[in-house]
Amino acid sequence: MHNFDFAKPSTIADAAKALAADGAQALSGGQTLIPTMKQRLAQPTVLVSLTGIKEMQGVCMGDGGLHVGAATPHAVVAKEARAHYPALADLAGGIGDPAVRSRGTIGGSIANNDPAACYPSAVLASGATVVTNKRKIAADDYFQGLFTTALEDGEFVTSVIFPIPQKAAYVKFNQPASRFALTGVFVAKFASGVRVAVTGAGNDGVFRWAEAERALSADFSASALSGLSVDPAGMISDLHGSAAYRANLVKVLTGRAVTAAG
Amino acid sequence: MPKDTGIGASMKRREDVRFLTGRGVYTDDLALHGQTYAVFVRSTVAHGRIKSIDTSKAAAMPGVLAVFTGEDFKDVGGNPAGWLINSRDGTPMREPKRPVLAHGKVRHVGDAYAAVVAETYAQAKDAAEQLAADSVIEELPAIIDMKAAVADPSNRVHDEIPDNLCFDWGWIEDNRAAVDAAMKAAPHVVTLELVNNRLVPNAMEPRASIGEYNPGTGDYKLTTTSQNPHLTRLLVAAFVLGIPENKLTVVAPDVGGGFGSKIYHYGEEALVLAAAKKLARPVRWTAERSESFLTDAHGRDHVTKIELGCTKDGQILAIRTETLANVGAYLSNFSTATPTFLHGTLMAGPYKVPHVYVNVKTVFTNTAPVDAYRGAGRPEATFSLERVIDKMCRELNLDPFEVRRKNLLTPDQFPYTTPVGLVYDTGNYHATLDKAMQIADVAGFEKRAAESKKRGKLRGMGLSTWIEACGIAPSHLVGVLGSRVGLYDAATVRVNATGNISVMTGAHSHGQGHETVFAQIVAEKLGIPESSVEIVHGDTSKIPFGMGSYGSRSLAVCGTAMAKAVDKIIAKGKKIAAHMLEASEGDITFENGKFQVAGTDKAKTFGEIAFSAYVPHNYPLETLEPGLEETAFYDPANFTYPAGAYICEVEVDPDTGKVDVVAFHCADDFGNVMNPMVVEGQVHGGVGQGIGQALCEFTAYDENGQLLTGSYMDYPMPRAEDVPFYNVDYSCQTPCTHNPLGVKGCGEAGAIGSPPAVVNAVIDALHRGGHTHVTHIDMPVSPSRVWSAING
The missing domain is CATH 3.30.390.50 (CO dehydrogenase flavoprotein, C-terminal domain)
Known part of the structure; x- marks a missing residue:
């Protein structure tokens, strides 16, 4: 791994500012990014952790359905979504292993958009809304191919809103x-x-x-x-x-x- | 009542206390004053000519202490192959030099051609990256496929070896014509072409080495992840670097698994020693997991055509095989023995087969070296044999259990000389078959299959009756077969003055449980508590000598050496007791830890004798030496021949092709069992690896020689959910006739016997589901392969 600077902002606005820096890279659970850096295949100059932002954490019912903070780990979704959206909780509880589920986040998963990741299927099948620091994006518009999304430079997912199916x-x-x-x-x-x-x-x-x-x-x-x-x-x-x-x-x-x- | 102490007791493993509490000490745990870090520069192409390496920039980088290339080692020795195999025409095998660092050419992805030593790991890594950028390597066409390697003489892994063939071996060549004739005359011939898939060993602890050198004494020390430190000392000192053996200590501390891959000497060990001398500082290296995938000696990788001639009622008349065995880019230490004398000699199995002939062509390719991996040659032989017998049963509509029963050797036939050069000393193969059928409830299978069908699953049952030759090995025999070393072993039993004992053994424990089981044996023989016995292993400065742990030899060979040393202790104790009790030596008996004058109540305890040996105030010194320490070397008279019957039940999901192993039953004959719990654990681990090979694991190189399965993202290891609760029985015991403990070895059995049982079960399930066109599926029998076979 190459050396890098590390920032852990506590608000979405501060995170957006930090990510504007040259060579900055958002870090959520790090389940893909950190191994890639260890193999020296990625060398960001600044890592901006999104896991210290309170408003990007947690699961609750709200306007339009179930709101899941982008920095919520899979294990938390598996537990807290259970009462509202059991299929989503099942999906989250079946990702990787306990270590992965404790670190990996929904925002990290759908921002990376690995073609074999679980979460994109839930987001797309639910017709969910991807909320970013700039706008709201319908799931049908969000996923744009392998490791490719509608996210623009400096834009990051802050939450996902899932309508609850029957x-x-x-x-x-x-x-x-x-x-x-x-x-x-x-x-x-x-x-x-x-x-x-x-x-x-x-x-x-x-x-x-x-x-x-x-x-x-x-x-x-x-x-x-x-x-x-x-x-x-x-x-x-x-x-x-x-x-x-x-x-x-x-x-x-x-x-x-x-x-x-x- | 099961025993709770001594031989035969399921004593808990004392080593687990440190392993399970994080207090094991592995090579990478050691921190040495002034230590430096080595990082290797490895080829990213499978085959290439090294045009130039400019070390100047890397050498000038921060913290860099030394840079090495192949040029630095071109005048030292190569890492040799341990067995010399002759081709059918009598010519010796081709044996290219395996250098410390590649020189002239790189021959597989991961082949190290340079190394950097720096103050920190990160500095060494940065400099290695620079060095890679400053190296010019002209890529040559990669030689990956074995058939193509042999067919195209123009493209060579080693420029001096025209057809990429190491040797073309026939076993036994003189029998070839008779076997051909028997095959021709056979009423039915079954033919099967199969692949024994290449495996990456995946020890939990990656390889690691630390070199030290003391300029004040000229002494070297190598701490390394080795299954046999003495052999490593011999190879790196005498063959490669030219260091006198008495100036090099090799220590293998706790080692986290090996499965064969840590038997061998690797170039990294020589590099850290040479660098330590140059810098007069400790030099350390620990493989990254990617390096383990690329450079640990891989296992298996055979392509085989097997033919079986038989009568219409399933009597086996002749077996003939042709195998291409991949040795990779260089000859690893045991690589030439594995596909030959650990494979061809087992091709008669536990059966009475009059005619057997084995041909093995060993091929160089631009892939990682291939060598012995848990079972080593014997799983390949067993898989070919048990699969072709299963195919015979289907072609002739015969019951696989009855066919085994008809062909298995019977107890009255021992000792039995096979047509492939071994003499089986003892066994009762029908007993293990009966036991397996009983514990597997074969009679109840149809009911279970019907129940599976209700759930949409196809249930199948597979059988394998296996044998292996282990307790490696009688030196006289392996010498005839081409081994360049003897395969005896040694132990020293040191009784300390206060009666406790240190046993220095040549076996190396890297997960097996020797520290517990060996202590049980010594304690029982001496009538003292296990807690008084300490097992010392893995340090050439402490142990007398040793050939290490592999080939299920530790107990049969090293354990016997230890038992013989204990016998010498008892004999010496009798002498001391005779003196102390003023009796004649011949009248002294030893039982339950007591030396006694026969027929009297005059006795001395073991502790009293030990104390006296070290406080010899009134010894007749002309006839009685002080001290109580004995060493024994033991060279076995024969291999040992564990055997057994394995029955596997699977459920196949026909919609996805997924195979679930729902039951696995083992009836093994390991001879006498020293610690049943440890034996069960060894069988569990072995069967787990066998199921891994059968269902999950494979190693894929693309046509350019890039390793596609170079991480756990693509190399499928078996997990807990892939294996069932095993049903292990070891009650059928025919003790080995030629070692005093009557033991045979159990470490590899599971990995040898299980793969064909699994595949046979899958084929059975598919046939029961009506997919009778499927006659074979190569391992791993993965979901996609099963689905493709069903729908193909």
């Missing part, structure tokens, strides 16, 4: 080594219709499976998917699974998520 579930199939999602599917049923978001499988990161959404909006049962198929084109193919395998998983896991949602 029914929802997340089913993940682990990549055998990293235990990230080889494929993960989040299904959320709202009065207005069903949203299905898939992580781990798509070449462009998290995506919505529109055909399944249509079928499930008409009939919210696993059997409603039976006639559908997923096109392997556009799916990730790597050491742990071919595109065809992932395409199969998308369908299998969507069915299981629907069944789990009840």
Whole structure:
């Protein structure tokens, strides 16, 4: 790891100021950034920790649904979201291991937008709103491809607002080594219709499976998917699974998520 | 009533107190006055010619004390292969020099070609980065695939070796024609092509070494993560650096796992010693996990075609194999023995097979060196054999249990000379098979399978009846087979004046529990409490000699040396007792810690004898020496042959291809068992690694020789959720006939016997689910591979 300066502001405004510095990099739970720095693949000059900002912490019900502070660790979401949005709590409680869940945060996860991360699927399937220090961004506009988001320079996530669905579930199939999602599917049923978001499988990161959404909006049962198929084109193919395998998983896991949602 | 002390008692491991409370002392824990840090510059290409290395900038950086390149070591020796193997035509193997630092060419990603020593780790790291930038390496086409390596003579890992072949070995070459004829005449021939997947050892503690040199005495000290410090001393002192062995102490303190990868001498050990001499300061190095992936000797990596000739009712008539074995870029110390004498000699398994022939071509590639890894050659042999037998059963519609029963050797056939050069001393393979079937409730399988089906799962059962040769090894035999060392072992038993005991043993414990089990044996033999016995290991300045721990040899070989030294102590004690009790030596008996004149109540306790040995006020010094310390060297007469039967049950999710091992039953014959709890732990660990190989682990290089599975993000290690609660039985015991403890060794068994049981179970599950077109899936039997096989 190369040397760097460290700042830990206590307000969003101070964080924004600190991040304006040359070579500054926001640090949340550090579950991706710190290993990358240890391997000398990233060398920011200033790390600006967002974990000392009170208003970016915690889970509570509010306008538009469940508000989750961007710097809230997965373990806290797993516990505190349980009463309001059990599927989200399940997802958070299934990320990594206890050490990862104690440090890693929702804001860090969706800002990094790893194609195999769990959280983007919940955000997209819930039609959540990503709140930043500058604006509010709809989930459908926020995720823009592998490790790419709508965030601009100097912009960082401060919270995520999740509308609460009638029914929802997340089913993940682990990549055998990293235990990230080889494929993960989040299904959320709202009065207005069903949203299905898939992580781990798509070449462009998290995506919505529109055909399944249509079928499930008409009939919210696993059997409603039976006639559908997923096109392997556009799916990730790597050491742990071919595109065809992932395409199969998308369908299998969507069915299981629907069944789990009840 | 189970014993709670001495031989056969499940005593808790005394070493766990320090391990579980964080008080173990590992190489990297040591802090030395004036220490400096070495960082290696490693090749980022698999194959390249070193055009130039400009050290000037790196050498001038802050804190940098010394910079080394291959040029600095070109005149010292290479790290040798321990076994000389001859090809079928009688020519000796090709043996390229393995230098301390690569010189001229780099031959695998991670190959160290330079090193920097600095005041701090960060300074050394910065300078190493600079040095890498100032090195010009012309990338050459990488040689990765073994078949391509042999086929293309123009592209060479070592310029002097035209076809990348180390040797082409036939075992036993003289039997080849007879085996070919038997195969031709066989009513049925089963053929199977398979891959034994390359594994990264992944010891929890990465390799680490500290070199020290005292210019006032000329003494060197190497503290290192080694399974056998004496062998390391021999190699680094005599072969590589030319240091007299009496001027070098090698210490292997607590070592956090090895699985074979820490048997070998590595160039980093020579570098820290040479640098320590140059700087007259301690020089330390600890591998980063990435370096472990790139440079620890990997395991397995065979591509095999096995043929089995049999009758239509499953009597095995002949076995013939052709194997390509990857040795990687250089010959690691045991790399030539592993695919040959630890593999070919086991190809008859526990069966009565009249004709067996094994051919192994060993191939250089631009990958990390490959060497012995838990089981070493024997898992490869067992996997080939047990898979092809399973395939035979399917082709001929035969019951796998009955086929084993028909072919297994029977107890009246021992000692049995196999057609591949071993003499099995004893065993009862039908007993372990029966025991395994009983504890696995084979009879109840159909009911369980029906229950699984209700949940949408395909249940399958797989069997493996395995044997291994361990207790490595009789020197006379391995000498004939090409070993350049003897494989005896040694122990010193020192009785201190107050009756407590220090045992210096050549075995090295890096997780096995020797400190507990060896003490149990000594305590039982001497009739004293275990707490009076201390086991000292891992320090060449303290222990008499030793060939270390691997090949399930510690108890059978080192333990026997220790038992023999204890016998000498008892003999000496009798002499002392005879003097003290004014009796004739022949009348003294020793039992329960007491020396007694037979038929009288005149006796001395062990403690009294010990005290007298060191306070010899009235000794007849012409006939009785003071002191009570004995050393024994022991060279076994034969290998030991543990064997057993493993039954695995899996559930396959046909929609995702995921395999769950839902039950695993082991019936092992380890001969006499010294500490059942430790034996169970060894079997658990071995089976865990075997399940890891069968279901999870693989090592992938891309066509350019980049290691794709170079971190835990992509190298799948088995986790607790991947393994079941094991059912381990060791009640079938046929004690080894040629060591006094009657022990055989248990460290590798689990890793040897389990992979084919798992794969056989998966194939069984798929067949039961109607997917009868699937005849084989290469390991790891991962979800995507199973799904692809079902849908292929």
